[in-house]
Amino acid sequence: MPVVSQRSQSVPLSPFRKLIPLADRARAAGKHIYHLNIGQPDIETHPTAVAKFRKLPWQILDYSPSNGIDTYREALRDYYARFDVAVTADEIMITTGGSEAILFFLLACLDPGDEIIIPEPFYANYNGFAHMAGVNVVPITCSIEDGFRLPDPAEFARKITPRTRAIVITNPNNPTGACYSRTALQGLAEIVREHDLYLCADEVYREFSYDTELQSILQLPDLDEHAIIIDSVSKRYSATGARVGALVTRNLTVRESVDRYAKLRLSPPGLGQRLSEIMLQDDGAYLAEVKEDYTARRDTVFQRLQAMPGVYSYKPGGAFLLLRPVSYLR
Amino acid sequence: MPVVSQRSQSVPLSPFRKLIPLADRARAAGKHIYHLNIGQPDIETHPTAVAKFRKLPWQILDYSPSNGIDTYREALRDYYARFDVAVTADEIMITTGGSEAILFFLLACLDPGDEIIIPEPFYANYNGFAHMAGVNVVPITCSIEDGFRLPDPAEFARKITPRTRAIVITNPNNPTGACYSRTALQGLAEIVREHDLYLCADEVYREFSYDTELQSILQLPDLDEHAIIIDSVSKRYSATGARVGALVTRNLTVRESVDRYAKLRLSPPGLGQRLSEIMLQDDGAYLAEVKEDYTARRDTVFQRLQAMPGVYSYKPGGAFLLLRPVSYLR
Numbered sequence: 001m002p003v004v005s006q007r008s009q010s011v012p013l014s015p016f017r018k019l020i021p022l023a024d025r026a027r028a029a030g031k032h033i034y035h036l037n038i039g040q041p042d043i044e045t046h047p048t049a050v051a052k053f054r055k056l057p058w059q060i061l062d063y064s065p066s067n068g069i070d071t072y073r074e075a076l077r078d079y080y081a082r083f084d085v086a087v088t089a090d091e092i093m094i095t096t097g098g099s100e101a102i103l104f105f106l107l108a109c110l111d112p113g114d115e116i117i118i119p120e121p122f123y124a125n126y127n128g129f130a131h132m133a134g135v136n137v138v139p140i141t142c143s144i145e146d147g148f149r150l151p152d153p154a155e156f157a158r159k160i161t162p163r164t165r166a167i168v169i170t171n172p173n174n175p176t177g178a179c180y181s182r183t184a185l186q187g188l189a190e191i192v193r194e195h196d197l198y199l200c201a202d203e204v205y206r207e208f209s210y211d212t213e214l215q216s217i218l219q220l221p222d223l224d225e226h227a228i229i230i231d232s233v234s235k236r237y238s239a240t241g242a243r244v245g246a247l248v249t250r251n252l253t254v255r256e257s258v259d260r261y262a263k264l265r266l267s268p269p270g271l272g273q274r275l276s277e278i279m280l281q282d283d284g285a286y287l288a289e290v291k292e293d294y295t296a297r298r299d300t301v302f303q304r305l306q307a308m309p310g311v312y313s314y315k316p317g318g319a320f321l322l323l324r325p326v327s328y329l330r
Numbered sequence: 331m332p333v334v335s336q337r338s339q340s341v342p343l344s345p346f347r348k349l350i351p352l353a354d355r356a357r358a359a360g361k362h363i364y365h366l367n368i369g370q371p372d373i374e375t376h377p378t379a380v381a382k383f384r385k386l387p388w389q390i391l392d393y394s395p396s397n398g399i400d401t402y403r404e405a406l407r408d409y410y411a412r413f414d415v416a417v418t419a420d421e422i423m424i425t426t427g428g429s430e431a432i433l434f435f436l437l438a439c440l441d442p443g444d445e446i447i448i449p450e451p452f453y454a455n456y457n458g459f460a461h462m463a464g465v466n467v468v469p470i471t472c473s474i475e476d477g478f479r480l481p482d483p484a485e486f487a488r489k490i491t492p493r494t495r496a497i498v499i500t501n502p503n504n505p506t507g508a509c510y511s512r513t514a515l516q517g518l519a520e521i522v523r524e525h526d527l528y529l530c531a532d533e534v535y536r537e538f539s540y541d542t543e544l545q546s547i548l549q550l551p552d553l554d555e556h557a558i559i560i561d562s563v564s565k566r567y568s569a570t571g572a573r574v575g576a577l578v579t580r581n582l583t584v585r586e587s588v589d590r591y592a593k594l595r596l597s598p599p600g601l602g603q604r605l606s607e608i609m610l611q612d613d614g615a616y617l618a619e620v621k622e623d624y625t626a627r628r629d630t631v632f633q634r635l636q637a638m639p640g641v642y643s644y645k646p647g648g649a650f651l652l653l654r655p656v657s658y659l660r
Contacts, residue, residue, distance in 0.1 A: 001526065001555045002439070002495065002496075002522075002526045002527055002528050002555065002556060003526075004438055004439055004583050004584055004586075004587040005437065005438060005439055005440050005441045005444075005587065006441050007437065007441055007442075008437060008438045008439075008587035008588075008590055008591070009587070011590035011591065011594065013590060013593055013594075014593075017593075038393075040392055040393055041390070041392075042390070043390075044389045044390055045388075045389065045390050045391045047389075050388075050391075054384045054385070055384070058375075058380075059374045059375065059377075060371070060372070060373075060374055060375050060568060061375045061380075061568070061569040061570070061571040061572055061605070062370055062371075062570055062571050063368075063370055063570045063571055064571055096426055096573065096595075096599070097595065097596065099594065099595040099596060100595070107335065107337065107338060107462065108334055108335060108338045109332070109334055109335055109338075110335050111335045111336050111337055112337075114335075125594050125596075128590075128593075128594040129594065132437065132591070132594070134442075134464075165332065166332075192332075196331065196332045196333075197332055198332050225331045225332065226332060238390060238391070239391040240391070240392055240393045240596070240597075240600075241391040241392050241393055241394055241597060241599070241600025241601070242391055242599070242600065242601065243426065243573075243597070243598070243599040243600070253333075253334050254334055256334075257334040257335065257338035257339070258338075260338055260341035260343060260458075261338070261341065261462070263343055263344075263347075263458075264341065264343075264429065264455050264458035264459065264462070265426075265427065265429040265430070266427065266429060266455075266570070267570075267571060267573070268573070269426070269571070269572070269573040269599040269601070269602055270570075270571025270572065270573070270602075271571070271572065271599070271601035271602055271605065272599055272600075272601055272602075275391070275601065
């Protein structure tokens with residue numbers, strides 16, 4: 001009998017998975033389970049967009065260009081402009097979810113043995129994609145006491161080695177919900193410029209910044225060669241199954257490198273892209289309603305946690321997550 | 331300015347891409363171009379299935395299970411049974427196109443530096459996925475003179491080294507259109523059993539076998555631990571943009587290893603899966619019509635090539651490709 005690969009045996013899986021047997025056991029004991037452990041929104045996918053999508057005339061579901069449908073990329077360009085992020089359609093590459101954008105970034109910009117610095121706790125599957133790419137994750141621990149704010153630039157600088165290639169952040173953060181200030185991001189910008197690193201920001205929760213305006217790294221000056229954004233429609237429009245994300249950068253050499261991997265897998269999902277293009281036509285009403293809903297949920301959960309004796313909590317500024325700190329590295 | 335990865339600079343791209351500037355130049359000179367170089371069908375995507383898909387009631391486009399929607403896997407199980415391939419729904423893992431199934435197979439079953447033997451000419455992007463996985467491709471050249479039939483088992487045996495982990499075939503073949511006989515497949519089965527290798531068959535063109543019945547490796551006895559099938563809905567239903575494929579194997583350990591990579595990227599495309607499930611309800615009329623169409627096209631191209639002085643051709647038994655031999659390795 002042939003054996004499987006050694007690498008497959010060490011793929012790090014999300015620690016949230018450890019909760020599943022516990023939930024199953026509780027359910028078997030007749031208890032009702034509220035699943036707060038996975039990012040599957042219970043909010044309806046943008047209903048008017050879905051209605052339009054159903055009526056969209058098409059005869060052949062063909063390959064899209066490997067970097068995505070042109071009109072969708074142009075619509076995204078206009079969408080980013082609303083966030084004061086000026087990019088061209090060419091600077092936007094459509095991917096199969098944010099997941100593929102992360103993997104493509106790692107493959108295009110880092111070689112095996114290279115390192116990325118990530119504030120932890122971080123999105124658990126970064127570990128898995130780094131494993132696939134043979135890249136080492138160097139965490140910097142954030143603390144619940146100050147609401148998981150970004151560590152000082154000096155702390156990042158101390159973690160830099162000759163193999164460091166990038167700093168990766170999630171803003172708003174998954175899983176802490178922390179939103180990073182312009183000052184904090186500028187601190188990182190100085191570090192990546194000084195050390196010739198990439199600054200990769202996963203901004204998939206950009207619409208869910210409750211107390212302050214989202215600061216995108218693509219708004220920062222003199223960072224064009226360093227800044228790479230990961231994006232996704234999944235949470236924004238409650239369409240996690242669309243599998244449509246994006247990698248956005250003004251660095252042409254990075255785009256050319258990503259493009260090689262994009263060509264290999266031919267194209268991102270065609271139906272998801274068509275739906276995403278329509279969802280982008282939203283006049284703001286849907287997203288405003290969703291944001292209001294999530295704000296109320298955050299406030300409720302925060303207040304209830306605050307009222308529980310022995311529970312220390314904090315008020316997340318964004319995303320839709322709230323947690324007690326755990327280390328995500330094995 | 332940070333540099334991109336070295337590995338990204340050596341990703342092997344499809345040689346078909348070299349034709350694009352030539353075509354562009356000819357078009358600029360006012361010539362009409364028939365694009366025979368990419369596998370984008372001009373046939374309409376299954377129209378009645380698309381009509382049903384438009385009416386499908388859903389409110390939340392959620393993540394599917396990481397291995398695909400259960401009812402779709404069950405429908406695929408019944409579909410394979412029509413080909414005399416007995417598998418359970420659990421033995422079918424839905425992927426983001428056949429592309430992802432190939433990559434997952436390589437990551438799950440091979441370590442960096444391991445080798446796969448592939449009869450060439452072969453689907454050019456196998457080189458790219460092997461590059462991503464750090465796997466070495468060992469080609470065995472097939473010859474146009476005998477219609478690109480599978481080389482003798484002894485030729486495969488001669489290529490086996492201590493690093494060989496699998497033999498990969500495409501049946502019907504892309505790009506030669508060759509269909510492999512049961513006897514030829516049994517020869518490979520003996521080799522992989524003897525040397526403890528995997529036999530991975532990309533059977534995405536299974537519906538397009540014009541002169542003989544398709545022989546699947548999952549029909550062969552005593553091969554359960556070795557046989558892995560790659561599949562895709564792309565060409566079958568003219569739905570290349572669906573990005574829905576599958577990896578099928580009775581080997582539980584392989585499935586568990588693939589599952590780790592599947593979980594990382596959360597789920598295959600939800601809309602493509604829903605459409606694919608409906609397309610599978612086809613009563614056979616659509617596929618019969620498509621097959622008849624492709625058969626007529628094959629016959630026309632073959633006859634016209636035969637009639638051209640100085641052109642040597644052959645009659646492909648399957649797929650929708652026909653070519654003169656070129657080496658795909660750089």
